[in-house]
Amino acid sequence: MPSTQPDLLPETDRALRHRLATAQVAARSPSIVAGIVRDGRPVWLEGWGSVDGATPGGDVQYRIGSITKTFVTVLVLRLRDEGRLALSDPLDEHLAGTTIGDATVGALLAHTAGLTAEPPGPWWERSPGSLRPEIADVLQENPLVHPPGQRFHYSNPGFAVLGALVERLRGEPWTQVLTREVLEPLGMTRTAVSPSAPHATGWAVHPWADVLLPEPMQAYGPMGPAGELWSTAADLSRFAAFLLDGDDRVLRRESIEEMRFPSSAPEAAAWNASYGLGTQLLRRGERLLSGHTGSVPGFVATVWVSHDDGVGAVLLANTTAGLPVGTVTADLLEIMADHEPRIPAPWKPLTDVDPAVLELAGPWYWGPSPFLLRPAADGCVELGPLSGGGSRGARLRPAGDGTWIGLSGYFAGERLRIERDESGAVTHLDMGTFVFTRHPYGPEAPVPGGVDPSGWRPGKP
Structure with a gap:
């Protein structure tokens, strides 16, 4: 990767100059x-x-x-x-x-x-x-x-x-x-x-x-x-x-x-x-x-x-x-x-990550909807829908007390809590009353309204 960016492509430079010149002439x-x-x-x-x-x-x-x-x-x-x-x-x-x-x-x-x-x-x-x-x-x-x-x-x-x-x-x-x-x-x-x-x-x-x-x-x-x-x-x-x-x-x-x-x-x-x-x-x-x-x-x-x-x-x-x-x-x-579309910087592994944060990485489910949680290089975490759509994704910063604060999107300002059982194992995430589980409607977590004990089943709707 070069240490400095090259000059603009000639066609880019000309297109920019043309737009500027035509604007100056048209507006006098x-x-x-x-x-x-x-x-x-x-x-x-x-x-x-x-x-x-x-x-x-x-x-x-x-x-x-x-x-x-x-x-x-x-x-x-x-x-x-x-x-x-x-x-x-x-x-x-x-x-x-x-x-x-x-x-x-x-x-x-x-x-x-x-x-x-x-x-x-x-x-x-x-x-x-x-x-x-x-x-x-x-x-x-x-x-x-x-x-x-x-x-x-x-x-x-x-x-x-x-x-x-x-x-x-x-x-x-x-x-x-x-x-x-x-x-x-x-x-x-x-x-x-x-x-x-x-x-x-x-x-x-x-x-x-x-x-x-x-x-x-x-x-x-x-x-x-x-x-x-x-x-x-x-x-x-x-x-x-x-x-x-x-x-x-x-x-x-x-x-x-x-x-x-x-x-x-x-x-x-x-x-x-x-x-x-x-x-x-x-x-x-x-x-x-x-x-x-x-x-x-x-x-x-x-x-x-x-x-x-x-x-x-x-x-x-x-x-x-x-x-x-x-x-x-x-x-x-x-x-x-x-x-000249943005060329991404080379991928690099994280230089440091808290094991407790790494434990949270991976798929989570809000009901049947899959989400992905990833640690970020700046110490934040990113939680977003796997499909890339929807409005429930967010970046979150550590609050210093084991919780995380949403910085963007629907969850901006909301607090993410990591809930654990008596053994210390993570059971679910609670994000402003939204319960995220490791499995779709995971029965091990307190899903609002409960989960049918017979679980997922085949059959006609």
């Missing part, structure tokens, strides 16, 4: 720049159009709009992981004095608190932040437009409040917290609330003529956590790698996985788009993408990652409208993943 965007990461490292970066007369590279700053919300989410989840707050806490427990004190932290992250989409006053992204100098100024007099918890309703003021929450608990501006806790560990030296050269100018493109109008560049004040950050293709690629693989210096892997789990009811039964915790979710066929789009006057941006493919894609452009940035970025990711 003054410039566009995109990057691809695979297995934790950048493998492609391309610019089209021009910034100050030159093709933009990975170091040119663009405003990234609502991708800022995903960064703020990381700060909030860090506080949760430290035990400073719970997602079920009402805001008043940590940031008293607002008109939405009953809203929970988790509902604000998932846009299910029922808040208005925008703050009061003129278009906040084109007006000075000084018009709303205090956090109270970002909330309408009657800020609820839906009953809390009833539905997803995207709210920019909700994330302004979350930024203020971070400031209250950390005792310093959210921007300083972000730099110290996220940007510096990830090496994102060109991400900030204010631009520095080289950076793109934000433009509006006339809908019927090839002429431009510069957009005003405002500081957003308390609304900053909703969309003020500037970044580069190189820095956003580092953030995409973080969303794919995690970094324990910034956020534990389980919390990153939690971000991409749907946290609100979709608008339709067969959903193509949903929202997690500060993270947008997009279905493209069998592929699930997570990340966020961003849009402010003069700029659009997107970061998407596909965890199953180990691929992330980012795109930044300096145009107000006309570029379907989420779609184009998803196209780039799919070109990469489809042209």
Whole structure:
């Protein structure tokens, strides 16, 4: 196995460049720049159009709009992981004095608190932040437009409040917290609330003529956590790698996985788009993408990652409208993943395994349905249906007391108990009242409802 990955195949490189170029031309965007990461490292970066007369590279700053919300989410989840707050806490427990004190932290992250989409006053992204100098100024007099918890309703003021929450608990501006806790560990030296050269100018493109109008560049004040950050293709690629693989210096892997789990009811039964915790979710066929789009006057941006493919894609452009940035970025990711499917790492045996865990490995049955339990290299175990279908599979981490906690799927948060008889032999697994036995409806275990003593038999139903 080579120690470094080879360059992209020529046909992959050309397909990516073609998609980027056609998007820039079709949208008449003054410039566009995109990057691809695979297995934790950048493998492609391309610019089209021009910034100050030159093709933009990975170091040119663009405003990234609502991708800022995903960064703020990381700060909030860090506080949760430290035990400073719970997602079920009402805001008043940590940031008293607002008109939405009953809203929970988790509902604000998932846009299910029922808040208005925008703050009061003129278009906040084109007006000075000084018009709303205090956090109270970002909330309408009657800020609820839906009953809390009833539905997803995207709210920019909700994330302004979350930024203020971070400031209250950390005792310093959210921007300083972000730099110290996220940007510096990830090496994102060109991400900030204010631009520095080289950076793109934000433009509006006339809908019927090839002429431009510069957009005003405002500081957003308390609304900053909703969309003020500037970044580069190189820095956003580092953030995409973080969303794919995690970094324990910034956020534990389980919390990153939690971000991409749907946290609100979709608008339709067969959903193509949903929202997690500060993270947008997009279905493209069998592929699930997570990340966020961003849009402010003069700029659009997107970061998407596909965890199953180990691929992330980012795109930044300096145009107000006309570029379907989420779609184009998803196209780039799919070109990469489809042209060059992920090559799995070589299989290796576990370097260490607890004999008590190894004893649990193998088939288990929930009623007549076969499941397989396997120890994982990270100390977790995986329990899933042998058919590969269904929704009852889960990864579980040891709780330290002989039980296991579900991390994903139907059993997320549920506790797995290993039940033994008087001799110490394992009789069954109990997962939130689901009894798993070594044989289909094993009579040695307390199967709810009991097992017919005559057992399995031939005959007509």
